[in-house]
Amino acid sequence: MSKIPEYRRYIPGTQPPHLHPPYVSSIKRAPLQPLVVLPHTLSEITGPVFGPEITDVKACDLTRQHSGEPLGERIIVSGRVLDENSRPVPHTLVEIWQANAAGRYLHGIDQHNAPLDPNFTGCGHAVTDSEGRYRFVTIRPGEYPWGNHHNAWRPAHIHFSLFGPAFATRLVTQMYFQGDPLIPFDPIFNCTDDEKARNRLISQFDWETTIPSQALGYRFDIVLSGRESTPMETHAHGEKS
């Protein structure tokens, strides 16, 4: 068997550290020992495979999961899932969750004094098409206060979870909105050193996906780790056994 083409490791500074004291919850949960660098094996370059059969149509429209329509501003969130080599990542599972328009999550431990919406769960999932595209219809989530520090408020955001083709390509992140005044003060958004990397978490308003009289469009492209080299290149290095 030829040497396994590994997935690329993250560029230093472009990912959050495990310990980021301004995000208070990280203080007792971040490991203090150095991580052990693990060369990729078959266990890391494979990963769970989910087909389109896993999701139903309603799962990508968060405004049609109940008998009535949720309150708030209807929006389209769409984009492409690509790898670092600019190749689309087709047929991969994208999961999202979010607060409602009032900034309240449908979750027992959310104590925020804002109303729940009987017509909004805040959960969706979809599988990318052959070009790596995904699309959700939802409502714009509200900002909300949290207990991290005095007068702490989270900017509006949508949580994203993606698998990609391998165990090594798993990603969980959050999408933000252009112009949100809370972004500069948010310890979670600001946990990554590299400013450009941080700013790529901010979705862009998009006329192309805006539906007249219906919903504004926001574009959020997501990049997963790509292969270090192609199997052909690997062979050229004489690694074939």
Next chain:
Amino acid sequence: MSLQATTWQTVGPFFSIGLSWLYRDNLAGPGISGERVEIAGRILDGDGKPVPDGILEIWQANSQGKYAHPDDPQEKTVESGFTGYGRVPTDDDGRFRFTTIKPGRVPGPDGKLQAPHLAISVFTRGLLRRLITRIYFPDEPSNEEDFALNLVEAARRGTLIAKRMDGRPGALEWNVVLQGPGETVFFDV
């Protein structure tokens, strides 16, 4: 390389809204061959307190050492219904539990087979990105020669190996200590 990978963000405390639809605590349904094991444990923080808002994901080969994935080139079969994927949350006491089969040995980077193991992702509120670890099996002679276990200093290797539960055949205990004494070994993948 033309693009840069998107940065991680924490799952936060409310992930069950988006992730519970895919909870899978049994990776070995009827018809899946192999030695059945139940693995249970807790996620603990740096004060030894349980982590009630955590989630584990499991990725593993079948009992033949074959992954249900197109990039596994081995000429072995995967039973229909076996995906090798699990996802379990912690409860109020930080406890998780899942049932699976002990995987077979899969090839390692040095041409040798790896010891049977599960690849594990840990997500919790407070973790800005996932933690990656592995679960190995007790009384398994191949652990001695496993390349990944041998990357770890001997004193910490035990954090990666599940323990038998007394009087309960097939039941294994394995805990995640996020920080401090007995801290679990986490990998940079």
